[in-house]
Amino acid sequence: MDLRDTPEEAAFRQEVREFIGQNLPDGSARRGARRFEDADREWSRRLGAAGYAGLTWPKEYGGAGAPYSHQAIFLEELARAEAPSHLGVIGLGMAGPTIMAWGTPEQKERYLSKILMADEIWCQGFSEPDAGSDLAASRTRIEDKGDHFLVNGQKVWSSFAHIADFCILVGLGDPDAPRYKNLTYVIVDMHAPGVEVRPLVQITGQPEFNEIFFTDVKVPKENLLGQVGEGWQVAMTTLLHERGTLGFALAATLDVAVRKLLALAKERNVTDPILRDRVAREWVELQALKYTNYRSLTTLTKTGIPGPEGSASKLVWSENNQRLTKLALEILGSHAHLSDGGGYADGYWQDQQLRSRGNTIEAGTSEILRNIVAERVLGLPRSR
C-alpha cells in the first residue's frame, strides 16, 4: 500500500497541470451552470490533440492506452483547476466504448477519432416518456425496411442533443419478440431529415437536456450496432461504461464543490458548531468517496475488473452533492433566496442546489442503483 503517486504518476500529474495552466481558456473556470460554448469546444479539441481525451482508450483507436490511474490523475487535476470537462462526454464514456465493443471495423474507423477531437458530439437516446428506468419498454420504432431502418418515436432527457452530430439510439426493433430480445441499437445522424430537437427547461431554468422527436428518419443499414434484437446487450455495454468510468469524474466534481463550500464557510465566518460539524462531514464524505475509488481503481489495475466497492460511487456522490448544496444555501442564510446570490458567487449555489436534485435520477436512479448493488454485489435475491 502506498497512497502517494509513483514517480511516473507524479511526472504525469505535473505534465497535466502544466498543460491545463497553459491551455485553459480564460473565464472557463468558476462558471456556474454548465454551458456549451465555443470555448468549450476549443478546449475539448486541445484535450483531444494532447491525447488527454482518450487516455484509457486503446492506441489502435487513437487513445493513449494509458493506465486507469492516469485517467484518475487527469480528472483530479481538471477539478483542481475547475476546468470544464471535454464536451464529448457521451462519446468518450458511452458511444465510444460501445462502438469499440460492438462496432464493425468501418464504424470504428468512421467514428472513434472524431469523438476524441470533439469534431463530432454525441448524445444518448435511451429514455422515453413511458420507458425511463425500464429501458426494455421502449416504444421508439426502429423498423427494418430492407435497405434501411425507419425510425419513429420520441426520446427524452438527452443532454447535448442540441449540439450533437450523432445519437446512440435504442428502440423497438421487433415488437413481436419477447422482452429483452425486442430491442435494436443504431447510430442516428442528428442532422438527418425528420430529427427534431426541443430543449427541455429544467428546474434550474436552464435547458441542459432535450427531447428528440424522430419522424420517418431513414437510418442506413451500416449504422446498426450488434444485430437486430441484440439492442439490450449492446445497451448494457453502454450503461456499464456510463456507471463504471464515472466514479473518478464524480469524486473530482465533488472535490470542487467541497473546496467552494470551505471557501464559503470561511468567507461567511461560520462559527455555528452545527454548521461546522456539517461542513466537516462533507469533507469527510469526500475523502471516503475518493479513497473508495482508489481502492476500486487498484483492483481494476491489478485484475482488470473494478472492485465491487466502487459500484456505489454514483449513488453516494449524488446524495453527498444534494446534502452539500443545501448546506451551502443554509450558510448563505437570507441570501439563499436571491437567484443571483445577493453578491455571493453569482447564484452558483442556488443553481447547483436545484441541479443536484437531478443527480439521484440521471444515469440510473438511486432506486435502480440500490437494486443493482443488492443483486450483483451483495447477492441478494432479485426483486423482480
Place this chain on the structure above:
Amino acid sequence: MDFSFSPEQEDLRREARAFLEANPSPSMEQLTELGWVGILRSGDFSFLDAAVIFEELGRVLYDGPYVLNEVAAQPGDDVWSIEIDGFVPHLEKVTRVLTADMQGTGAAGETVATVDESLGLGRLSANGTEPAEGTWEDVRRRLLAALALEAVGIGSRATEMALAYAGGREQFGRKIGSYQAIAHSLVDAYVAVELSRSLAYWAAWSVAEQDEQVDLAVAAAKSQAAEAAVLACEKSIQAHGGIGFTWEHPLHRYYKRALWLEGALGYGREHRAQIADSLLS
C-alpha cells in the same frame, strides 16, 4: 498509487481469520505464540500489518487487551491497557495502564458494570506512576486508527449476518432480501461500511507513514467507521426482525461494542469539530 494490502498482509488476514474463527477469545499467550504481541515494536512489521489483525479481531468481537497493548507499544513483558475517557478497558486482564499524561501505572482499581459486558472497564485507583515511552500524540493516533479498524470489522460482520439472514428467511412466500425495503436498507449499511473501510485503511497508512494528513485521517476514520458500524448493526437488527432483538442472538453484542466504539475518545462531532477547526482556520 497502490491502495491494497501486500500479498503477505493478505496471507496474514487469512491466517488471522481462520485462527480467530476457531478462537474468538484468544489469550495473550496464544497471541504471543502467533507472533502478534509486540508487533509494532518488533521493527519487522508496520502499522498496516497490525491493522489487518485489529480489523479481524473486531469481526469476532475479541474481548481482551491485545489491541490496547499494541497501541501502547511499551517495552517489557507487562500487558498494558490505556485509560480512555477516564476508564480502563480490561483492567483486570492487564498489569500496567498508560494514561494520557504518558505515565505508566499499576493496574489497580475497581471494575464497573458496562452495557457492553465484554469491555472489563475499570476505574484506576491512586497508584505509583512512572514515565512511559513515546508521546500521547502518537498513541492517540494509533488508538483512533485501531478503533476505526475494529469498527470496520464489526460493521462488516453485522452486515454479513443480515445478508445471510435476508437471503434465507422467507415471508409471504418470498425471500425477504428480495423486498426492496430490506435490500435497499442493507445496501446502505454495506455502502457506509465500505466507505468507512477506505477511511480506516487510509488512516492506517497515514499512521504507518506518519503522513502530514494523519490527524485529519484518523479523526475522519474513527468518527465515520464507528458511526457506520452502529448503523450497520441497527439495520442488521431490523432486518433480522424479532430474533435480532434477543439476548441469544450475537447481534446485540456487536451493537453494544459499536456503541462503545462510537463514544471512545469522543463521539463523531468532537472529531468533526477538530476537522472543521483545521479546514476553516
